[in-house]
Amino acid sequence: MNQSKLDRRQFLKGLGLGGAGVALAGCDLPSYVTLEQGxxxxxxxxxxxxYVIPGVGVWYASTCVGCSAGCGIHGRVREGRVLKLEGNPDSGVNMGRLCQMGQAALQHHFNPDRIANPMVRKNGALVEASWDEAIALINEKSKSGKAAWVTGTISGHQRVMAQTHLGAIGGSRHYAVEQINANVWKTACKDIINDPNPEIHLEKAKVIFSLGADFLGTFISPVHFAASYAEFRTPPRGTLIQAEPAMSLTGGNADHWVGIKPGSETALALGVANALMNNHGVAGNGISNATKTLINKHDPETVAGICAVPVGRIEKIAASLAANSPSLVLAGGSATGNANGYSAAAAALMLNQMLGNIGTTITAGRELAYPQLDLVEGNSANLKDLAIDANEGKIDVLFVSGANPLFLAPKSLKMLEGWNKVGFKVVLSSMLDETAEAADVVLPLASSLEDWGSHIPSYAKGTRNLALQQPLMEPVFPNTRGFGDVVLALAKDAGAPGLDDYDDYYGYLRSAISALKKTDSEKEWNGFLMAGQTQIPSLGRKLSYSDGKITPTMNDSDDGNLTLIASARMGMWDGRGANLPWLQESPDQISKVVWDSWAELHPKTAKSLGIKDGDYINIKSASGEVTTRAFIYKGIHPGAIAVPIGRGHSALGRYAKDNGVNPLSILNGASDSKTGEIATTATKVSVKSAGKNKQMAKLMEIDRQHGRKLVATISADKQRRTEGGA
Amino acid sequence: MVVVLVGAIIVIAAQILDQKLHYTSTDVVPGPIVPGTQYPDEAFTGIDVPQPIDFSHKIHAGDNEINCMFCHTYARRSKVSGIPPLSKCMGCHTVIATEKPEIQKLTAMWEKGESPQWNKVHDLPDFVHFTHQRHLKRFLFDNQELDVSDAKRVCSMCHGDIAEMTVAKKSRPLTMGFCIRCHEANEGPSDCTKCHK
Known part of the structure; x- marks a missing residue:
C-alpha cells in the first residue's frame, strides 16, 4: 500500500493554520460558502x-428486534421521519437503556443497500419482478414437496403466522437458527433446575464467578444484565471473577480475569468445588455421590495442570465464594462453546447448588400461559440440522427470514451444497445477504421501524409482557412489505383456515391481541401501543435440583497448534451488524479496532511464531483458511487465537462486503455432545505470518499511561482488601 | 502547508469581495424598528428566488395587515416557523380571490393533493441551531413595549421588511457575525453551544 506522506502531526499543523485563516476572516464567512438561497x-x-409541529419531535414506543432480548424502544419522529432511538423506560427488559445495536437500527432502516423490489431468479440471475409475479411463483412451487421454514429466534404472532403458513403448505420442520445464543446454559437449566430460563439476580450477588458468560455483551439479555450489574457494583461493591480463554467485555470489567486454557472450564469449576468442600467445609447438599467422587478427583493441583491456572488462584476463587454469600456462578460464551459445553453449564449449576444460590440469586422464572406465542429460541444445532437435512434431500421448498445460514455455517457443514439441492428457496429479507443472493425468490421486507409485530423478550423478571412493535414512519422503500403481511398473504393463498377476515397483518395482530386481552376498545389498544407492551398471563415455575452429567474429559492433543476462538461481540453480533457504518466505526470493546477483523494473540505466542502487531497472518484449519492482521495482547490464553465473528461477508451491502474475515467458515464442525451446538472454541489451527504488515486502524494505540494518570489506580493488595480478600 | 496558506488567503479575499458585492450601506434600515431592543442595522441584497406560486407577502401582511404568526403558526412553538399547510391557505381561498391565476394554481394543487415545493430563501447551515420560538419570546411576548399584533417588526429583525415583498428575498446577511453582534447588543447568550449543539 502506498502510504500518504501526510501524518497526524502535519495534519494538525495544517488544521491549525487553516483555523487561523478562518479566524482572520471572522464570523462573516462568505454567504455563498455557508448560506444558500433557493x-x-x-x-x-x-x-x-x-399535534404536528414541524421541528418538534414526537416519541413513539416500539420494540427493538436487533437481537432476541426484545428491548422496548422510543423512536423520535419529526416531520414524518424517525431520527433517534432510545430505550423505553417502562420496559422491564431494558429500563430505558439501549445498546449500540439498538441505536444503530436507524442505519438499517435508512440503509442505501436495502432491497427495494421483489426479485426472481431467471436464467441463473436474480432479476426484479412484481409482487404478483413473485407470489404466484411461490404459490405454484410451494405446493409440491417437503417444505420448511428457517428463521432466527422468533416469537409472538409472527411465530404463529410462520407456523400457520408452514402447516398450510404441508411442511413440518421449523429451523430456528441463531449463532449467538445461550442454548447450552438454558438446556442445562431445564434439565438440572427444571426451569430453562430462571431469573438471574446479579444485583443480589456479592461475588459473581462467570465461566465465559459475557453477560454485559452477548449473554441472553445484555442490556438488562448491564443494569443489574451496575446495581451489583454499587457499594457494597460485589466482586466479579471471569474465567475465559479470550477476554470479553465482561472479562474486561472483572476484578479477577482468569485466562483459562480453552475447553477446561468444567475442570476449573470442579477444582473450585473441591477446594470449597475440602478447605471451606461446604457440604454439598443435593450433590450426588457420583459427582462428589468426580469432585474429589479434581483437587486444585490436578486442575491447575489441566487449566493452566495457578493453584493459588483456584483456592482464592473458592475462598471468595465461600466467604461471600450469596454468590452467583454462570456459564456461557466460550465456556459452553466446545464439545463439553454442557458439562461446564452443569458444573456451574452444581456450584450454585453447593453455595446455596439456587433460590437466592437464581430464582424461578415464569412460564407464558400461551405457549404458542413463546419464543422459538434459535440455536446453531438447528443450523447443523438444516445443513444435514438439506444434503440428505429432506427439503424441497425452503422459506428463510431473519437468518443467514449461508454466512453462519462452517464450510465443514457443506451448507452451500445442501442449499443447492433444495429445489425452491424463498428468502424474505430487507438486505441482500449471502442467503438472499442464493435464493430463487427474494421478497423485500419492511425494516423493523416500518413493521407491525409482537415479541416475547428472551428474558424477563417478574411478570411477562408481550412487547409490541409498530411502524414509526412510512416505508423508505415503498415497494417493501411487512413480514407479517407477506406471510399472512402466503398462508391465505395456501388455504390456511381462519385468516379470511384479515386484510393485513395489523388487522390480525389487533384482533389477536384484543382476544388475548379480552378487550376491543380503541382506547386500550392505543394504551398498549403507547406503552409499547402489554402484560399477558403467566404461571410460576418451581425450581428443583438434580445433578447434570459432568464429563470433564478433554481430548486435547498438544500438537503445537493453537485453538481458534470464534469470539462473539455486541456490535457485529453474528454478522447482522456489519452493514451498519455506526457499528463498523465504533471501536471494538477490547481491541479498539474499527472497520476490520483481527486475530488476538498472546505476546509469548506471537514472539515464538515471529509475529508482530499488525502482521498479516494465515490461520489455517482442516477445513479452510483466513488471513487477517494480528493484534498482540495479553488478555488471551497463550494456546489460543481469537478472531471475532461478524465480518467477512461476501454480500450484505457496500459496508459489509469484503470487509474482514469470517472465522466461523473454518470451524471444524465439532459440536456440544449434549445440545448439538456448533463448538466455537474447539478448532485447532496453524498460524503463520503472511509476510506483510500494516498498522491497524484502532483507537488507543498504546496500553500504557506514561505517568499521565488517565485512569486512577490503587495497588493490587489494597484493592483485594476492599473486596473481601479474594 | 502552502495549499493551506493559499486557501486562507482565498477565504479572506473572498470575504472582502463578498462584502463589497452584497452589503449595502449600513445606514439603510430595512423595516420598522422594534422598541426596547438594539435593532440590527446590517442589510444584505439577496438573490431573487423564484417560487412555484408567486405568493404576495405585501397583500397579506402589508395591505391586509395579517399577523405573520397567523400563517407561520409554528414560529412561536418550534425552532422552525414552518410554511403554512395548504389547508390554511384554502381556509380563505375557497372564497377569496378565486379568480386570480395564482390562486387557481393553488386550488389545482389542493385538489390533486400535492404540496408546492417552495424554495428555501433563509437557509442556515445544518450545524447552526436557531430557534424562532426563543427569539419571539424575547422580542415579542416578553417585550412590554411592543404589542403582539405588531409581530412583523420582530420578524423584520432577521427577515427585513417582508410586508413590502412579494415572495421573500433575503435582506439580512444571517452570518455568524450578524448573529453575534445582535446577541451582544441585546445581551443574548454567547456560549458556543447555544447555537452549535
Missing amino acids: EENVISYLAPNE
Missing part, C-alpha cells in the same frame, strides 16, 4: 394533524 426545497403539509 437551493433546498421546503414542502408544506397539506392538512396536518393537530
